[in-house]
Amino acid sequence: MRGETVLALTEKSNHNSDQREAGRLQVLDVIRAAGTIARIDIAKATGFSPATVTVITSQLLETGLIEEITPEPSTDAKPSTRRGRPRVALRLRGKAHLIAGLKVAHNMVSVLILDFEGKDVLSHEMPLPEPRMATPHFCDTMYEAVNQACAKGGLSINDLSGIGVALAGLVDAKRRFIYWSSSLTDRNVNLGAALDAAMPCPVFLDNDANLVAKAEHLFGEGRNIDDFIVVTIEHGVGMGIVIDGEIYRGTRGCGAEFGHTKVQLEGALCQCGQRGCLEAYVGNYALLREANIMDRETPLTDVPTLFKRAQSGDTMARSIFDRAGRMFAMGLANLVNIFDPKLIILAGERLSFDYLHADTVLESMRQSVVQVDAPLPDVRVHAWGDHMWAKGAAAYAIEQVSALSVREVPVDA
Numbered sequence: 001m002r003g004e005t006v007l008a009l010t011e012k013s014n015h016n017s018d019q020r021e022a023g024r025l026q027v028l029d030v031i032r033a034a035g036t037i038a039r040i041d042i043a044k045a046t047g048f049s050p051a052t053v054t055v056i057t058s059q060l061l062e063t064g065l066i067e068e069i070t071p072e073p074s075t076d077a078k079p080s081t082r083r084g085r086p087r088v089a090l091r092l093r094g095k096a097h098l099i100a101g102l103k104v105a106h107n108m109v110s111v112l113i114l115d116f117e118g119k120d121v122l123s124h125e126m127p128l129p130e131p132r133m134a135t136p137h138f139c140d141t142m143y144e145a146v147n148q149a150c151a152k153g154g155l156s157i158n159d160l161s162g163i164g165v166a167l168a169g170l171v172d173a174k175r176r177f178i179y180w181s182s183s184l185t186d187r188n189v190n191l192g193a194a195l196d197a198a199m200p201c202p203v204f205l206d207n208d209a210n211l212v213a214k215a216e217h218l219f220g221e222g223r224n225i226d227d228f229i230v231v232t233i234e235h236g237v238g239m240g241i242v243i244d245g246e247i248y249r250g251t252r253g254c255g256a257e258f259g260h261t262k263v264q265l266e267g268a269l270c271q272c273g274q275r276g277c278l279e280a281y282v283g284n285y286a287l288l289r290e291a292n293i294m295d296r297e298t299p300l301t302d303v304p305t306l307f308k309r310a311q312s313g314d315t316m317a318r319s320i321f322d323r324a325g326r327m328f329a330m331g332l333a334n335l336v337n338i339f340d341p342k343l344i345i346l347a348g349e350r351l352s353f354d355y356l357h358a359d360t361v362l363e364s365m366r367q368s369v370v371q372v373d374a375p376l377p378d379v380r381v382h383a384w385g386d387h388m389w390a391k392g393a394a395a396y397a398i399e400q401v402s403a404l405s406v407r408e409v410p411v412d413a
Helices: 002-034 039-046 050-062 135-152 191-198 208-219 284-294 303-311 315-339 359-368 386-407
Strands: 066-069 089-092 098-104 108-115 120-127 162-167 170-172 177-180 203-207 228-233 237-243 246-248 343-347 378-382
Touching (some): 002 089, 002 386, 039 050, 098 386, 108 386, 120 135, 120 386, 135 191, 162 208, 162 386, 170 203, 177 191, 203 208, 208 228, 228 315, 284 303, 303 315, 315 343
Parallel strands (some): 098 162, 162 203, 228 343, 343 378
Antiparallel strands (some): 066 089, 098 108, 108 120, 170 177
């Protein structure tokens, strides 16, 4: 009986602790979204009582995660009729933590360091020694990239509180486990643990397209929109899905693999090892492979050169891009028919070339969508580079560091 009583009290204590942590995180999220905000407005946004907000913000102030901002004296000639102390605003304390975000591309790793407010501190790019590496070599390379970035800004790698890593592949973000990635020669890797051993702070992983979706939601075309899809096109093809403001990852963390949906039975070989995947017709490597098969005398190594040839009237190059556009239109139509999203964002530096969002491609998509008397989803193009991917990785790491930080707040702080 005594044991049951102790167990019940322990469960109640754990439940109360979880509630406190969730409340602190909710307040932090509201402050982050607002930039600066008064306590009474936090209470309105969260539904917490003013007394609860006062307790939580006092704890966060005590531990240095937020700070008070006293408003500047009014310059109006007309004196204020408000009595008492001026309303004090709160904001995140940028110096509380430094966070690094990494985007691992085919031949480059981009590093972005943010403060706890999410403001850019510095960025750095480092060429990769090879596009695919064994896990130990990959971890050493990521350490070197972060170390170089910190040195560039006069920082130590030990100044970082967390690191977010965005890479292509099948990633279980919760377990920090990689089933397969085009950046690794190994499969089924506990990459989070391996990176933790190499780095001086916690490391958080996710599929790069998921973190693009996070970046779009926080900083880009998806701001103030809680239901949308991001499709990324670079070496491969990825997708991030945001539903009710949250990233959808699937049961195993492998959902939203748009690039590996099948568009042709026994079709072209994909880098994942299967045949007929969409990215085997649309990804950079697929376009170059097709070009070099059709023209073996002048091997091509980059898509921009192939695109210039298409623009100049090269029949072979134009046929490759035309087929890629038709395949991509089929894939987009499938997305609309399955998800019926409010918005589709086509994201990535490769979108500076219009072969995947030309009028003919979007019209082909519209013709393949189930026809109803309602507007089709808005399709927007956001052609940015690896900086934005790294910012999504850093934003994800900030969320995780925030969760760790509020867990460490003493109960009586």
